[in-house]
Amino acid sequence: MIIIDTALAKREADRNPIRVGMIGAGFQGKGIGLQILTATPGMTLCAVANRHVEAAVKVFNQAGIDPKRCDTTLEIESAIAQGRSAVTEDANALASAEGLDVIIEVTGSIEYAALAVLSAINHGKHVVQMNAELDGTIGPILKRKADQAGVIYTFSDGDQPGVQMNLYRFVQGLGVKPVLCGNIKGLHDPYRNPETQRAFAERWGQKPAMVASFADGTKISFEQAIVANGTGMRVARRGMLGPDFSGGDPGAPQVPIEETIASFEPYLRPDEAGLVDYVVGARPGPGVFVIGHQDDPAKQHYLELYKLGKGPYYCFYTPYHLCHFEVPTSVARAVLFNDPVLTPRQGPEVGVIAIAKKDLQTGECIGEFGGFEAYGVAENMDIIRTQRLLPIGLALGGIVKHPIKKDSPLTFDDVHLPESRIVDRLYSEQERLYANPTALA
Numbered sequence: 266m267i268i269i270d271t272a273l274a275k276r277e278a279d280r281n282p283i284r285v286g287m288i289g290a291g292f293q294g295k296g297i298g299l300q301i302l303t304a305t306p307g308m309t310l311c312a313v314a315n316r317h318v319e320a321a322v323k324v325f326n327q328a329g330i331d332p333k334r335c336d337t338t339l340e341i342e343s344a345i346a347q348g349r350s351a352v353t354e355d356a357n358a359l360a361s362a363e364g365l366d367v368i369i370e371v372t373g374s375i376e377y378a379a380l381a382v383l384s385a386i387n388h389g390k391h392v393v394q395m396n397a398e399l400d401g402t403i404g405p406i407l408k409r410k411a412d413q414a415g416v417i418y419t420f421s422d423g424d425q426p427g428v429q430m431n432l433y434r435f436v437q438g439l440g441v442k443p444v445l446c447g448n449i450k451g452l453h454d455p456y457r458n459p460e461t462q463r464a465f466a467e468r469w470g471q472k473p474a475m476v477a478s479f480a481d482g483t484k485i486s487f488e489q490a491i492v493a494n495g496t497g498m499r500v501a502r503r504g505m506l507g508p509d510f511s512g513g514d515p516g517a518p519q520v521p522i523e524e525t526i527a528s529f530e531p532y533l534r535p536d537e538a539g540l541v542d543y544v545v546g547a548r549p550g551p552g553v554f555v556i557g558h559q560d561d562p563a564k565q566h567y568l569e570l571y572k573l574g575k576g577p578y579y580c581f582y583t584p585y586h587l588c589h590f591e592v593p594t595s596v597a598r599a600v601l602f603n604d605p606v607l608t609p610r611q612g613p614e615v616g617v618i619a620i621a622k623k624d625l626q627t628g629e630c631i632g633e634f635g636g637f638e639a640y641g642v643a644e645n646m647d648i649i650r651t652q653r654l655l656p657i658g659l660a661l662g663g664i665v666k667h668p669i670k671k672d673s674p675l676t677f678d679d680v681h682l683p684e685s686r687i688v689d690r691l692y693s694e695q696e697r698l699y700a701n702p703t704a705l706a
Contacts (some may be wrong), residue, residue, distance in 0.1 A: 274308070307597075351627075369394070401488075402658030406691050419595065421595040429492050446492050448542075452480050519546055526545075538696065625665045650696075
């Protein structure tokens, strides 16, 4: 978004920077903080909230800043007014503080994040998040509440769903119809867990369960679900097609992404909304791609001239996603141009359901994304509703009522869910609105 740098430069020259609060100071939060503090003119990181305040302090320390520790909203507001960087353990206090234009939510949690995002929206702040798990569970109702409050609720650029949406808009702008939005993976094994991924996680300073959620398919299911919800697309089948050209070997030679189109072509319907999916073992990884359709002979002639093939299906791709490096651009798009990177269009088209990763026994607790008990797969919402399938975003913390076989989908009848959670209340509200279209009339 080249226009963004000019707009931010003007905010810098006017000494009127975008004022940012961030919730979460983990792997991504630390990188986002460094990018805003050292490489983004026209924007200032005013405050960071984290459940362990020491991590929030380190976000500022990496730029040579010693922040003020705050316990209340009033203390945070006072620090902002004085131009002091603030840190706190109270995410709600930060989300409700005056003096901030936007909140970046980057916790990877569900219940904790839901409360903070809802608070930010209710206090008139834009929300930019890197939380596909939250968005893929209750994103549509959060978007509706943001619309009612007159603020932007959006996923961020840099992560693969946002990059896909940018590419989708680009292809659509060429007059080519996007018929599939895709993600490129190097590995997919639904039985990976925190132990199998521990060494990799330790090498890169990440959490083993989070890394396992990438490998077991939970993360990509959420990522493609939120792309579906932002475009109106669906999945071709439960779990998506996911053609694997690696033969199960992440080190195998990769095929060009253009050569994967044939695997999807039998499922493509140019007269319908399109599909979200992924491919394993293709290059350029870890990028994204969009398959577009164009059957006009004159336009096909030009597309072939420009080396995109004979059609009618054409493959466009972005060969990288730069995660935290591009989050500040997403913030500027929301605040300066009211332009969300990726946000639900209406109700959910696709959700992510819980599947037993092993034989589950009575009394077991569903622990965490990427954990030992369940993995997530994408499914169309009409089927989720008809079969009462349990979203994995709600399953966490649930207690299994009776034995469940490995690879079986969990239903609402299989698990005792924790009581009095805001995420369950918001999900129920979302379903009341969108499962019954007359509720919106």
